[in-house]
Amino acid sequence: MSYSKENVESIVNNGISRRSFLKGLAASGVLSSFPGGILQANEDLNTKIPYLGEKSYQTFRNACPRNCYDTCSIKTYVKDGVMQFIEGATESTYTHGGCCVKGNSYVKRVYSARRLKFPMMQVGGKGSGNWKRISWDQAMDIIAKKLLEMKKEDGTLLGAALTKYSGNFGITHYGIEGMFNSIGYTTRLAGTPCWPAGIDAQNLDMGDMWCNDPEEMKDSKFIILWGVNPASNSIHSMKYIYEAKKKGAKVVVIDPVFTEAASKASQYIQIKAGTDGLLALGMAKIIIEAGLHDQKWLDANSKGYKEYKAYLDKEVKLDNVSKITGIPLAMIKELALSFAKAKPATIWMGYGMQRHTNGGSMIRAIDAFVAVSGNIGKYAGGARYGHLNTWGFNYAALSQTKPEGSVGYTGPEGAKGDVAQGKDAKSNYTDRFLNINKTARELINAKEPKVRLLWVACKNVFAQDFDRNQLIRAFQQLDLVVVADQFFNETAKWADIVLPVATQFEEYDVNVSYWHYWLTLNEQAIKPLFEVKSDLEIAAMLSKRMNQLQTGSCTFPQSVDTKAMMAKEFNPGIYEQFGIKSWEELKNGPVKAKAVIPYADGKFKTPSGKFEFYSDKALELFGSALPTYLEVRKPYDKFRMTSPHSRWSLHSQFQNLEWMEDVHPEPYVYINPDDAEAKMVKEGDTVAVFNKQGLLRVKAKLTDNVQAGTVLMYEQWYNNNIYNVNELVDDTSSDMGAFKTGAPGVALHDTFVNFRKL
Amino acid sequence: MKTIQPHTSSRLDEVKHLRDIFNAQNSKELKVAFDALNASIEISEEDLEVQFNRYFIGPMEPIADPFASIYIDDPDVVMSKSTLHVRELYETMGFTYPLKNIIPDDHLGVELDAYYQLLYLEEAKEITYLSDLRHYFLHEHLSLWVPRFIARALEHSEHDSKAMTFILLQLKSLLIRETTTQGVTA
Ligand code: SF4
Numbered sequence: 001m002s003y004s005k006e007n008v009e010s011i012v013n014n015g016i017s018r019r020s021f022l023k024g025l026a027a028s029g030v031l032s033s034f035p036g037g038i039l040q041a042n043e044d045l046n047t048k049i050p051y052l053g054e055k056s057y058q059t060f061r062n063a064c065p066r067n068c069y070d071t072c073s074i075k076t077y078v079k080d081g082v083m084q085f086i087e088g089a090t091e092s093t094y095t096h097g098g099c100c101v102k103g104n105s106y107v108k109r110v111y112s113a114r115r116l117k118f119p120m121m122q123v124g125g126k127g128s129g130n131w132k133r134i135s136w137d138q139a140m141d142i143i144a145k146k147l148l149e150m151k152k153e154d155g156t157l158l159g160a161a162l163t164k165y166s167g168n169f170g171i172t173h174y175g176i177e178g179m180f181n182s183i184g185y186t187t188r189l190a191g192t193p194c195w196p197a198g199i200d201a202q203n204l205d206m207g208d209m210w211c212n213d214p215e216e217m218k219d220s221k222f223i224i225l226w227g228v229n230p231a232s233n234s235i236h237s238m239k240y241i242y243e244a245k246k247k248g249a250k251v252v253v254i255d256p257v258f259t260e261a262a263s264k265a266s267q268y269i270q271i272k273a274g275t276d277g278l279l280a281l282g283m284a285k286i287i288i289e290a291g292l293h294d295q296k297w298l299d300a301n302s303k304g305y306k307e308y309k310a311y312l313d314k315e316v317k318l319d320n321v322s323k324i325t326g327i328p329l330a331m332i333k334e335l336a337l338s339f340a341k342a343k344p345a346t347i348w349m350g351y352g353m354q355r356h357t358n359g360g361s362m363i364r365a366i367d368a369f370v371a372v373s374g375n376i377g378k379y380a381g382g383a384r385y386g387h388l389n390t391w392g393f394n395y396a397a398l399s400q401t402k403p404e405g406s407v408g409y410t411g412p413e414g415a416k417g418d419v420a421q422g423k424d425a426k427s428n429y430t431d432r433f434l435n436i437n438k439t440a441r442e443l444i445n446a447k448e449p450k451v452r453l454l455w456v457a458c459k460n461v462f463a464q465d466f467d468r469n470q471l472i473r474a475f476q477q478l479d480l481v482v483v484a485d486q487f488f489n490e491t492a493k494w495a496d497i498v499l500p501v502a503t504q505f506e507e508y509d510v511n512v513s514y515w516h517y518w519l520t521l522n523e524q525a526i527k528p529l530f531e532v533k534s535d536l537e538i539a540a541m542l543s544k545r546m547n548q549l550q551t552g553s554c555t556f557p558q559s560v561d562t563k564a565m566m567a568k569e570f571n572p573g574i575y576e577q578f579g580i581k582s583w584e585e586l587k588n589g590p591v592k593a594k595a596v597i598p599y600a601d602g603k604f605k606t607p608s609g610k611f612e613f614y615s616d617k618a619l620e621l622f623g624s625a626l627p628t629y630l631e632v633r634k635p636y637d638k639f640r641m642t643s644p645h646s647r648w649s650l651h652s653q654f655q656n657l658e659w660m661e662d663v664h665p666e667p668y669v670y671i672n673p674d675d676a677e678a679k680m681v682k683e684g685d686t687v688a689v690f691n692k693q694g695l696l697r698v699k700a701k702l703t704d705n706v707q708a709g710t711v712l713m714y715e716q717w718y719n720n721n722i723y724n725v726n727e728l729v730d731d732t733s734s735d736m737g738a739f740k741t742g743a744p745g746v747a748l749h750d751t752f753v754n755f756r757k758l
Numbered sequence: 759m760k761t762i763q764p765h766t767s768s769r770l771d772e773v774k775h776l777r778d779i780f781n782a783q784n785s786k787e788l789k790v791a792f793d794a795l796n797a798s799i800e801i802s803e804e805d806l807e808v809q810f811n812r813y814f815i816g817p818m819e820p821i822a823d824p825f826a827s828i829y830i831d832d833p834d835v836v837m838s839k840s841t842l843h844v845r846e847l848y849e850t851m852g853f854t855y856p857l858k859n860i861i862p863d864d865h866l867g868v869e870l871d872a873y874y875q876l877l878y879l880e881e882a883k884e885i886t887y888l889s890d891l892r893h894y895f896l897h898e899h900l901s902l903w904v905p906r907f908i909a910r911a912l913e914h915s916e917h918d919s920k921a922m923t924f925i926l927l928q929l930k931s932l933l934i935r936e937t938t939t940q941g942v943t944a
Contacts, residue, residue: 003893011891012850025852025887033883037871038781039853080845081859082837111837113823120817123804130808131817133784488817498817527859529837 091589170509175397179539185408191743201363207605222342228350232647274632277362282321294374304614360736364627440470521586780867
């Protein structure tokens with residue numbers, strides 16, 4: 001070996017010797033002798049100053065866009081074009097300088113070897129695993145030709161369907177819907193699997209879904225965390241809850257499952273799943289009978305209180321409430337009375353609760369209880385569910401006009417999703433809306449024209465949607481499935497084409513939360529890796545190809561700059577709300593909306609302008625004007641199964657990272673020890689959990705945290721494991737959702753199973 | 759200009775063909791590079807690429823990722839410490855890398871390109887200025903991970919692919935030969 005390791009290392013690492021080495025290299029003329037390949041001779045060899053490397057960090061503003069309450073403001077540190085680390089932005093009092101374990105893994109996520117790197121096509125048929133690289137041009141050509149061919153044959157583009165939810169909540173990501181808007185009238189998997197029943201409930205009661213700033217909770221005197229587990233799923237909210245508790249507030253968790261939040265609360269009340277609404281009605285009755293209701297507020301601000309009270313008097317029997325909810329009457333009384341005496345008091349309702357067949361009615365009942373107690377429209381009070389109050393962007397990327405002469409759907413008007421779509425007032429046509437919560441069935445059944453092309457974005461259909469076997473059938477009958485994602489997943493497995501998508505660090509965007517009130521700029525911090533492209537760039541490339549093939553067939557801009565697109569989302573309203581003059585100011589850090597207490601002015605956006613205990617709209621749509629007790633779905637198997645979110649991932653996102661597997665490597669079914677004993681199941685045994693839908697093999701963990709009669713499995717997906725709890729879930733609807741989001745939610749938590757030891 | 763010896767030429771060519779295999783952008787480029795390395799295995803363009811992707815590219819988790827950092831630093835992450843070390847080496851060698859921060863600098867195809875170009879200087883041009891760096895790159899970097907890459911690809915291959923095995927064995931013999939070859943061929 002004719003070299004000295006020390007010598008080379010000194011050349012590489014020591015400024016002085018490196019300089020003289022490079023000088024010699026430049027002088028020798030060697031550079032002109034390189035044959036050239038991917039690497040090129042460096043004509044501008046820097047031999048003048050000792051090379052010190054690009055040691056200083058550049059910083060960028062980013063946001064975590066992954067459908068998490070917390071939507072963290074992030075500061076990203078980059079060196080020589082490579083992300084080094086991120087931290088929570090200190091300017092946001094909410095993010096408060098720290099991300100969660102998922103957020104902290106972003107560097108590893110961006111540079112994960114598992115990212116999709118190139119556009120690829122599955123050549124042996126869906127699910128064959130035989131993949132070929134294609135260029136972006138080829139990919140766009142295939143898709144564009146397919147779209148134009150369908151348009152020619154069907155006379156419309158309703159055969160092209162889009163399903164998207166909710167892997168990236170950045171505002172410019174509505175450009176994906178924009179891409180579909182720009183080709184004509186198409187089919188959309190609409191509605192939301194997440195929170196629709198509750199959205200409807202709050203809209204019926206208050207004319208909006210609008211919650212107080214979570215940061216106010218520090219001054220609340222009584223907090224009920226009702227079916228919500230922020231200790232796992234909104235960790236940044238916990239500091240306000242702890243602060244309130246430290247100042248003497250009572251924090252009560254009501255949940256069928258003993259959660260991490262329950263372990264940190266003053267009191268935990270275990271309730272039978274699906275009976276929360278009845279508890280709220282009972283509590284309202286108790287405080288009214290005790291004269292602790294806020295008559296003055298009710299007189300001034302509500303409609304139908306009399307009818308509501310009459311219902312409570314007549315139909316709600318406290319003994320029954322206790323029996324059905326499984327909570328001792330004395331405990332219910334104590335809870336209701338102490339809540340009513342504490343001012344301000346607030347209730348935070350989780351999204352799990354409304355994933356029942358009576359979910360919307362339960363949210364209405366809780367809203368009503370908070371209203372009766374006089375805590376609506378109060379600082380640090382409120383019936384908290386979520387809000388879209390800071391979402392008044394232009395949706396410029398979304399709002400694309402249809403190509404001239406586009407023909408669409410003429411049936412009854414359909415769904416919208418979380419954020420209203422651009423409307424086309426002049427046309428008689430609409431898009432065709434299919435229920436996202438019945439994706440498999442709807443794709444199979446859609447006729448005239450049938451769905452032939454499906455575009456999947458920001459979504460892992462096979463992890464999020466229901467009825468896996470039907471889904472496979474649905475995918476197989478489609479001519480072309482395009483999956484645009486950052487990672488290969490179960491859905492990509494059934495795709496014809498996968499397109500690699502940029503992370504938020506590789507594009508510009510702007511982010512707000514459906515919970516807190518901060519606005520965060522998301523800057524492009526690094527070059528897009530491999531051949532990944534942002535969703536907007538993909539839309540532009542498709543537009544370009546479509547227009548080459550047929551001028552005017554797509555109205556989406558044919559080239560985009562994500563920064564310019566992001567800038568177009570701002571308007572005077574947003575600037576006013578956040579007290580800034582230009583989005584450029586966000587480079588200095590996130591800003592918070594000017595403080596407003598929802599409904600403090602007594603103005604509700606309901607038809608009556610008041611809080612509606614009695615809602616004509618509810619009567620018309622759901623058959624009951626009042627928040628009444630609706631019995632939950634009847635069991636169809638031995639055990640109720642709940643499938644909440646885990647703290648380690650967001651649905652299937654993050655769980656694919658290798659180190660996450662160290663923390664949370666495999667799925668378990670959590671079983672109450674009494675139930676386990678009856679079935680002779682011991683800790684660690686492998687059990688089959690099954691019902692009419694399917695069967696899962698999974699290891700058992702025994703815990704008192706779940707009630708007897710209930711089993712729990714986290715909803716996430718695990719890497720290299722076919723486990724998916726949704727195989728056991730049918731697509732039975734919850735009661736509400738169709739009013740505001742176009743389709744009812746799914747009664748996920750009304751799933752029933754049996755199990756046995758294997 | 760010096761006449762290239764047959765021995766020298768095949769040594770250089772082999773590195774070049776292997777480089778081209780790992781840098782191929784599509785079936786066609788892959789097949790051309792593969793055939794240049796060996797004409798005796800009959801395989802269609804498409805089959806070759808499908809197998810190659812299953813082994814080294816994706817989109818599903820490939821059998822062996824062709825990045826140094828995976829074997830040196832962290833089994834799941836690219837663009838880490840060893841990648842940046844290789845970046846410094848390239849810069850010292852006098853290269854610029856147009857795909858910097860797009861394709862990690864320690865991708866096998868890029869590393870084979872560096873190695874090829876350095877070897878070319880010595881073999882075809884008889885320039886030895888960078889010879890120490892080439893040896894360092896070979897012994898202190900390539901030898902650290904490429905054998906592990908080859909071993910993983912050969913071991914974990916459930917899909918017995920003659921073509922891939924051939925590529926891997928060629929790479930292995932190249933590495934063995936290079937690490938045991940002394941200095942510059944006269
Ligand atoms: S997942 Fe939620 S808590 Fe974690 S970094 Fe993202 S926004 Fe923050």
